[in-house]
Amino acid sequence: MTNDTREPQRFHAEYKVIGGKLVVADVETDGKTITEVTISGDFFLEPEEAYFELGPALVGAVVTADNANLRQRLDAALAGYGTELAMHGFSTSDIATVVRRALGSAANFTDFDWQVIRGEVLPTPVNVALDQVLLEEVAAGRRKPTLRFWEWDDTATVIGAFQSYVNELRPEGVEKHGVQVVRRISGGGAMFMEGGNCITYSMFVPPSLVAGLDYEDSYVFLDQWVLAALKTLGVEAFYKPINDISSTGGKIGGAAQKRMRDGTLLHHATMSYDIDADKMVEVLRIGEAKISDKGVSSAKKRVDPLRSQTGEARKDIIDVMADTFADRYGASFDTFTADELEKARALVTEKFGTEKWTHRVP
Secondary structure, eight states: OOOOOOOOEEEEEEEEOTTSOEEEEEEEEOSSBEEEEEEEESOEEESGGGHHHHHHHHTTOBTTOOHHHHHHHHHHHHGGGGGGOEEESOOHHHHHHHHHHHHTTOOOGGGSOOEEEEOOOOOHHHHHHHHHHHHHHHHTTSSOOEEEEOOOOSEEEEEOTTOOHHHHBOHHHHHHTTOEEEEOSSOSOOEEEETTSEEEEEEEEOGGGGTTOOHHHHHHHHTHHHHHHHHHTTOOEEEETTTEEEETTEEEEEEEEEEOTTOOEEEEEEEESSOOHHHHHHHBOOOHHHHHHHTOSOGGGSBOOHHHHHOOOHHHHHHHHHHHHHHHHTOEEEOOOHHHHHHHHHHIIIIITSHHHHTSOO
């Protein structure tokens, strides 16, 4: 008989609940199961005795247990408190998230040397291609994690990777307004983009930053800085699951993601600044299912531009957003390399500018 004398493996993670409190997890394992957990933070929990149920509830769980399994353990342990239980600023789902992030060796924004690119004016197909190029560059370690803002002066519609061309677009509107249609690599919905009518940014994110986060949670987690920047501008913005950015004045925009096999993530969003709603509905087919699902009577009322909500120039809004990101995460400003732009232009010729890619979903 032999004794297992291996040292326990120790993990630590912190998670700031969106609109809530900080939850911290210190976790020990034997490599297969969780052997000890301490949960701490600035949250509120009543009755006090319930606190001492949190860590033990997770002991014995396998280290690969998902968020749902960990949450079920916590809910079962707290069930006996019934209506006496009061959790303020956090939930059992948040505890499960921070434990999963600890076991996944999650990182924080400030663990990385972020770069911010205030891009030059480029054709929309090149902007779309750059998303693929920069994603691959970050995954390969040739570029640091990056936030970049798009600039363009053409009229285009960027459709999601899995959208049907004929179901999303009105050919007569595309022809009338000289719209260039480009299919991107991420999912999500169509974006009607004229020069200066919206604000679009892309983030190229290391896998460890979103470790332990559910798909839905990763959206709002990655855009905390955006919500903070908009608040500075007087806009009370929030996320509507899964990927809509809204405010008390109405929908502002939406986000989309693309994950590589190694977990490196493209997260990007487009927010309306001064969209011509009449032209938009001439170009896009906005189906009755989508309209009724959102509970509004007119597609033209679904988007409330930032120009009307802030009264600020588009450039000034982007300045606030870029500065907010840089101040929060210690980012520095950068530019595209000549090689990155060359790769993007080559991808337009080989992929993003071709009929085969554009119509890959007819």
